[in-house]
Amino acid sequence: MVPSIIPPLLLIGPLAVALFLLTLPWFRESLPDAMASDHTSVRLLERIHLGSIAYVFILSMVALAEVIAGSSLTSFGDWLFIDPLGAIFMMLIGVVGLLTGVYSIGYIRHDVEAGLLDAGKVRVYYGFFSLFLFTMLLAVTANNIIMMWAAIEATTLGSAFLVGLYGQKSSLEAAWKYVIICTVGVAFGLYGTVLVFSNAADVLADPHQAVLWTALVGHAAELDPMLVKLAFVFALIGFGTKAGIFPMHAWLPDAHSEAPSPVSGLLSGVLLKCALLIVIRFYVITVGTVGIAFPQMLLLTLGVLSVGVSSLLFFVQQDLKRKLAYSSIENVGLIVVALGIGGPLGIAAALLHSINHSFTKALFFCSSGNVLMKYGTRDLRSVKGILRVAPVTGLLMMGCALALAGFPPFNIFVSEFMVFMAGLNEGYVWVMLLCALFLCVTIAGLVKMVADSVLGKSPETMAKGDVGWRALAPLAVLFVLVLTMGFAVPTPVSNLIQQATAVVLNGDSRPVVAAPWQSIPTVGKADTASAALVGGLPQTEISK
Template sequence: MTGLLLAAILAPIAASLAALIGGWRRATASATVLSAATVFACGVALGCDVGSGTRFALGGLLRVDALSVTMLIVIGTVATLATWAGVGYIGTELARGHTDARGARTYGVLTPAFLAAMVVAVAANNIGVIWVAIEATTVITAFLVGHRRTRTALEATWKYVVICSVGIAIAFLGTVLLYYAAEHAGAPAAAALNLDALTAHAAQLDSGTARLAGGLLLIGYGAKAGLFPFHTWLADAHSQAPAPVSALMSGVLLSVAVSVLIRIKPIIDAATGTAFMRSGLLVTGLATLVIAALMLTVTSDIKRMLAYSSMENMGLIAIAAAAGTTLAIAALLLHVLAHGIGKTVLFLAGGQLQAAHDSTAIADITAVLRRSRILGVSIAAGVIVLLGLPPFAMFASELSIVRALANARLTWVLATGLLGIAIAFAALARNSGRILLGGATGGSELVPEIVVPKTIAAALTLGVAASIALGVTAGPLAGLFTAAAGIVGASP
């Protein structure tokens, strides 16, 4: 078990060092893809063995349970698709002069380092280590967001750094307060930030201190997850980052931050009662969902559209976390995986549309179904995933979240959330229709074909296949998701 967990961390670090020494070349790019596949394989192997219990490694510094395994699978799945496509993406960037050997090397070094930081964030048993790992993702991705070094990209980078740094500083204050409360509750000083120690002493934590710590942690990690009120960085950063990095940030980094909140919630609940964190998650989640839905109606940029869609889904996930039942948490985790795969496909396809048109404006992108079968089918499938339609898994996850909210008698939240989802549905359907079919009514009109690199086409094909497979055969994962819900103290 320890070996598998260490492999999931060390494989991306090794790939990063290989790129640092050897630069961007086929061998080092392949090493990054292999490291991502290693994370996925380790997650699957650990999932076959972990059951509903918790195991520790490296003297209690790392933990393996159903939630960490689920997140490893999400990270590995999204990263394998994104890094595979990244081989063709960087090749195109070099050929077009949008980057140089130094920029490609930076991408090759930082992308696997980003993966390693996310793996540590979901596998750590110490909230101090989790904080360091989340902060590391901010530092690493800041350089990736500004990859092209245009004025707009650099502005997005600074906005991202400033807002997320404020958020992570707030989370640090919450971490310090939680340590203070745990130590005064009798937890050993050396282990007062360990999740198992915090859980054991949660009922003895001072309720006032725990309430303040929980609020700060919700705001801080909520900023990293793109939740209201520190959500304003998300659309800028995701729209300017290289497409594979946008896929990683949108498809998995946001969910990693939410998983930290899911870990912390039962500790705060035991000290303060369930109402405090539930109310905070409901308000931030609902506000995020509604704001994102409204922004989707006015956006005219394909990558910003996808970013706002991610905001909407993070809002829904936060609402499900607030419900806190086994059904809600299990559905939330299915939603995280389904959204991660679908959003990765769309960002990778969007990157090819940007390369073909030298623009991300929806008005400039027309008749994609006629111009590229692989892009057209991939975008259509990805949009159907996001719309929550069968046979894809987000249909089941959203339906289960609705059931969980109804069972929890959160009627006003359910009604408002469904309205927001309906608005987002209409906006996504309208914009994707323009992208896929716009300008295609004149049958004799000549439109240039879009050529897609083989590695990107392969990643898109695999992503669509994975989305379909998850939609029709998600049953084997149900036990893992249910066990994860039990780990975080979900109610029946």
């Protein structure tokens, strides 16, 4: 591990912007009146916002480059820590945060012009956007397990005000539901965290090290198996609530559908994955203490249930954003199934699917924002002929639907293929058959949506013409990322996934630098499997 100033610098930028926009008295008191009559103040807010998201993106890419090169970064006595596993999720925050943040400019301007937001709420939006980025970055860079819990809890504060931004009855209800369910749910995560800490404090020679994840992993075999099992159950319930795992998912469809579309993209694309990262951290400790069988049973059960229930609810939804929200639950379930399968290919598939789903769902939610701007409704029964009314948005919606359905050459196909290959290789034939059946239901729902809303006959009164370039340019970049990850996973990303897979399998925070075609050893198993990525596709033959 290499001491570095990058982790604290990464956190300071968005936090400073959030405090500047939300708490400084002169700014809070004087700016809203100016914005009511002067667009210059709105432009100033946009520039501050762009500076914040650009700062996060640049610093996250700098940290990512150092991790890929073979250095795990640490600060403040190892309280902050960026290893290959955390770097994947930090990358998602930087990339998706930048693109949804840029998309926010055109989206929020439209809402202001439509009278949906006043000048003061623009400041609130951009302030809490930066605060949301800060809390997620803290969650993925924390090595202190207490701080992990606090950061996940803080993401609720950072995003609840964004969910209720419009101040309508439905959005306020969704925000309160989000706060109550996630606060109660994440409390279970605290119970699990305290159990692990108290047990480790009795075991470790230096009790102060009992809060550090890296120390816990190194001494996992010395922990009490029963306490660790209880802790993992609590952690899975608590942090699984924030990740949207069934049956703790009830907040997610309401919050995702009522939030501004770029925030929905962040919630689905990044926040759910940050919570999954904490589940993975506890998974590594649990496997080191009690073996793979116990966490595997829980993950496979909840994963299959998440895929099954959400696919059926996805099919019957008529609200576009609620439909996408249930799709997020389904894909989180598939990631959990891959984690439950385990092995090099299963873990690599889970991590790759996390990346692919983040890009695809951010693109889809922002595309739904274009539909909302054009049609003024999320009701698919009223949204017809998108391709004729807004051609670029219509093409993006078709591409998103094909990607989410898992068709080549889009990125979701690659990671879903890896999940199924991992499951079949490990002998989980019935689990994979159930997942395939439920995915067919989702595909049918996506086909119906495209046929009715994208390709259907457009309303005669609807003016033709797409939304502005500000709302299309960031989506074009996301679409390129979706295609790129489908054609060939870039070598740096492939290396990072292999290093992160080794962290999960070995319980070792030291990165393993390997070429994309090299296999990752499975520690503690008699057999080994290749998790290699060749040109973005898994090898068809898995050696044992």
